[in-house]
Amino acid sequence: MADKTAAKRETHVAVAVIIRDGRVLIARRPKHVHQGGLLEFPGGKVEPGETVQRALVREVAEETGLKVPESSLEPVIGIRHDYGDKCVFLDVWQTTSAKGEAEGREGQPLAWMLPMDMRDQDFPAANRPIIRALRLPSLLAITGDIEKVEQGCEQLASALKRWSPPLVVVRAPLLNGGDYRRLVASATRVCAREGAGLIVHGGPSVFQDAPEAAGLHLPWREASRLSSRPIPGHAWLGVSCHDAGQIGHAVRLGADYVTFGPVKATATHPDAVSIGWPAFRESVSMAPLPVFGLGGLGPGDVLRARQEGGQGVAGIRFWWSEN
Template sequence: MIPVVAGVIYNSQGEVLIARRPDHLDQGGLWEFPGGKIQAGETVEQALKRELWEELGIIAQPTRPLIRVTHSYPHQTVLLDVWQVEQWHHPPYGREGQMIHWSTKDRLGDKNFPEANQPIITAIQLPSRYLITPEPRSRKDKDFFYHLEASLDSGLTLLQLRAKHLSDRDFCHCAERSLTICQHYSTQLLVNATPEIALSVGAAGVHLNSTRLMKTSERPLPKNLWVATSCHSFTEIEQANQVKVDFAVLSPVKTTASHPETDPLGWLQFFQLTESAKYPVFALGGMKTQDIPCVWAHGGQGIAAIRSLWKSF
């Protein structure tokens, strides 16, 4: 396995720097995030600083880990260790003659990247907080919608609507009303339901529970919609790899008030399972906003939560 480091470099406008591989190289003409192979005796951060200086002429300070992903090509397997970079000195330019370009997050999909870079693009586009709603009492639960709006007002941009006890008809009604609120706050709504319901209500995607995941043989929605899932074990992580989900929630990382009898994974097992995932992974179970740096340090995207992100007053 070839260890490779890459940097997701941001400018003050929030744009991301990408570089075009020279035509004569392997996968020439494709765009990528600057970086290269880690040399013997180098730490990841040392390798990233060296590569960014050699390729772009910048002195960079890596901010935090973003994602680690393993990808197998026909001729080799690479381990991509990707870091976010927000602080750097000197204007970047293609020191090796390569074309560089600043792209907004939402336009990264317009460029052709190596397949191994796709999870990186997903990680860039996802936030660090994923709100899961508590159960609404009914499709007309006024308190639920009041608290939903208050929660989104805090800046949350990704939401999972979970309402296991509602009929499909009532769930759709609740989802449509939630979607109206989400649109006001530019929040993307995923529904914990069937892919068919996600399409019918106009959601941004579907969140498959672990039961639905294990019964799914292929990606159930097109790539312009999110496909997320819940995982609790290596078997489910691998199934999600096969289904080609965009991201997953892994739980429980800590002991939870709702399931105190369930043994938590702990941070070591969370890291080990995340290493097997070919997509970003959120930590769920006893998570609070202050846990986000710890999640990043253990290979995760951020936190998923109900209690700590839901504004209950």
């Protein structure tokens, strides 16, 4: 009998996200290959003894004629995916420094696409977290605990003028439902003026009361009660996670991202035990979705978070003032 384990051995694939003027280079897979006809990012199998960076330089040159400086490559995300007939590890790196004009040297059509125009159904399932990673920022701003609607909106407006984050999670666990709805209605207008998307925080009913919100962030206590995605696919779904098992549950819910930590000691949760970067890296390496490091982190930790396989950093204190 054939060795099924050997037949499903993981294939290490280097994937290049080549960015030029905000657009990403995309190719269409030939009809006769695995996942044929779908769109994909350039790349290919990492050969024995080859680094992923060297594989990307080689594959991009062979497929598109572009020259990628190896030193320009930065990590994006790592994705493990089981297609049933094939297991792959997509090792995704990006560059904005590719030189030359792209051409499909293997006969494949090429196009430059905005991340916002990429549709899940046009890509292999394993590629879909890459789309999420490209659309999400490297910094996810979270408000401190807002206790009063008017004061909270003033704090939000002031913080947005200082930092201008693309996405803001608005937390107000001490407000009742009616006051939180009022807060979100006002905060949405504040965010719109500053070009930020507002993500509500709480259970699914919170999002149902705020259809104008950009998404929903589930605290773990809310996520643990669910068995399927509670909001439409066009909105962001995030989950607060504290161990690998919780990340796995978030994946099963269809989350678009998770926050994970605390990575370091944090003043907002002084009793929480920090996990450190090694544990962060280990858990993120098995997570097929973008992961924001959380806890005692700020903008200066974004590069480290990305080097450890994360999307970036989420936090409160680096941008939010309680005064």
